[in-house]
Amino acid sequence: MRDLVDTAVAAGLPAADTLRTVSAYLAQGIQSSGFLGCAFLNAASEYPDPDHPVHLAVLAHRQ
CATH class of the missing domain: 1.10.1200 (Non-ribosomal Peptide Synthetase Peptidyl Carrier Protein; Chain A)
Incomplete structure (x- = not known):
């Protein structure tokens, strides 16, 4: 970019x-055709538990 x-x-x-x-x-x-959306939001949706380390990492990245 x-x-x-x-x-x-x-x-x-x-x-x-x-x-x-x-x-x-x-x-x-x-x-x-290869675009699958935001990798971070996809990860958060696959790990919906708000205390899961993946979910926490996504939230930290977005801030």
């Missing part, structure tokens, strides 16, 4: 165009 932004900035794109480039990149990834 940083490489994408660095390339856009180095090309002299205005900030708004850089944001559009990043947004298009993210949209393409989300719409791909």
Whole structure:
């Protein structure tokens, strides 16, 4: 992701165009057939016990 932004900035794109480039990149990834959602939210849903170490790690990451 940083490489994408660095390339856009180095090309002299205005900030708004850089944001559009990043947004298009993210949209393409989300719409791909291999996208399975957020790995952290998926892990939390697989370990719903709020005291489980995996669930706690997800909560810590999100903060």
